[in-house]
Amino acid sequence: MLKKKNNRYSIFIKLMLLFLVFILLANFSIGFILSRIIGKGPPQGSPERFPVPVQKYIISRIGDPPDTNLARRVSDELQVNFRIESSGISWTNDESIPDIPRLREEKDFRSDGQNFIVRLRGRPIIVNKTDDGYIIFSPFMPRDLINETNVVIAVVLIITILAVMLYLALSWIFGPIKKLSEGVEMISEGNFDNTIIVNRKDELGNLAASINEMKENISSMIKSKESLLIDVSHELRSPLTRIKLANEFIDDPKIHNKIRDDVKEMELMITELLETYRMDHEQGKFSIEKADIVxxxxxxxxxxxFKDIQFSSQFAEKEIFIDRRKIETVFRNIIDNAVKYSEGRTVAVDIYERDENRDSVFVSVKDKGRGIEEEELGKIFEPFYRIDKSRDKKIRGYGLGLSLVKKILEGHNAEIEVKSRKNEGTEFIVTFKKGITNK
Known part of the structure; x- marks a missing residue:
């Protein structure tokens, strides 16, 4: 039994650490960029506030009416941004400073005020009213140094890089899931030779080891079952031969015939069982040759x-590539089932082509018996599945024939379709693709 490994590196812990690192990196990166930009501070000599004496000093320096040349010189000396709106004069050293018509739209604007602040999108704009106009100051704010476009680009770039790193990390953490999925799919298809290799010391590593152990156990059980069936089948041949020999000395015809039929039934079961085993373990070993299917x-x-079998064919002869012996087994089983379940009624066998599909040959075997329930149609090709649960001796068969039929046809790339209606009969349609088969 597999010992449960200690999850030294649990997936849960990995995910917690991964998201913690992601959050820390995101915060650090964005904070670093903003600090580098904002941390530069305002230009040397540019006041962050505009106390009233400073405003009065600037207003007195530029004169009344304002002189734009003096205004330009003062703004350069003090590195201050402002706008002049007066009769006949409109000047600014910063086009981002709003004019009076724009400021009048804000609720903070006071037409009768001499010195007041208007907040425009959270930014304080200082308005000074003069005798013939206004002088508008825009105080320096740290965000003025931020180029919003560059910040957005930087943040998007950082998030993209971190997202890619997160994706790669998650791909590494959950990478084994693909191997596990492929391994389980192969097991579901009956391939027990593949081993899932996941060199991890976490839950996925444990899961891979558990699946491998399960696969080995299932494979061992299947092999044991097959070995038992084959051994029993071989061992039964000798006593059956002795029974057949002893039966020849029985004088009572009724008893003689009953024993003979039972022995034939057992021999058929053994033959089908061994043939099914060979099909499972000798896949692809077909003696393919061109043969006349008609x-x-x-x-x-x-x-x-049984003589009431009506045969019809669209062709006098039709050659296709098949394993003659195995295809004989296919139609012997299908027709035998049709005869058993027809209860004495006519069985029709037809070979034909379809106008819309000239690349295939179709063989139909149809009876007028009791039919098959719809829910059982998908199960009739399972080994040992019987439609007749009562085990009526008049309807012999041990559920191996149709399973063998399907395996043989799959080896020929042929298809089999079943149509049935209760109390109306059943039709088996075998489709051979011309010139295509597994060799």
Missing amino acids: KLIKDVISKFE
Whole structure:
């Protein structure tokens, strides 16, 4: 039994650490960029506030009416941004400072005020009213140094890089899931030779080890079951031979015939069982040759004691590539089932092509028996599945025939379709693709 490994590196812990690192990196990166930009501070000599004496000093320096040349010189000396709006004069050293018509739209604007502040989108704008106009100051704010476009680009770039790193980290953490999925899919298809290799000391590593152990256990159980069936099948041949020999000395015809039929039934079961085993373990080993399917089916029909089998064919002969012996087994089983379940009614066998599909040959076997329930149609190809749960001795068969039929047809790239209606009968349609088969 597999010992449960200690999860030294739990996936939960990995995810917690990963998201913690991601958050720290995101905050650090964005904070670093903003601090580098804002941390530069205002230009040397540019006041962050505009006390009233400073405003009065600037207003007195530029004169009344304002002289734009003096205004330019003062703004350069003090590195102050302002706008002059007066009769006949409109000047500014910063086009971002709003004019009076724009400021009048704000609720903070006071037409009768001499010195007041208007907040425009959270930014304080200082308005000084003069005799013939206004002088508008825009105080320096740290965010003035921020180029919003560059900040957005930087933040988006950082988030993108971190997202890619997060994706790569998550891909590494959950990477084994793909291997696990592929391994489980192969197991579901009956391939027990593949081993899932996940060199991890976490839950996924434990899961891979558990799946490998489960696969080995299932494979061992299947092999044990197959070995038992094959051994029993071989061992039964000798006593059956002795029974057949002893039966020849029984004088009572009724008892003799009953024993003979039972022995034949057991021999058929053993033959089908061994053939099914060979199909499972010798996949692809077919003796493919060109054969006349019309003649082959006629030969199969001729071996039945039941004579009410109506045969029809669209062609006098039709050659396709098949394993003659195995395809004989296919139609012997299908026709035998049709005869058993027809309850004495006619069985129709037809070979034809379809106008819309000239690349295929179709063989139909149709009876007028009791039919098959819709919920059972998908199960009839399972080994040992019987439609007749009562085990009626009049309807022999041990559920191996149709399973063997499907395996043989799959080896020929052929298809089989079943149509059935309760109390109206069942039709098996086998489709051979011309010139295509597994060799």
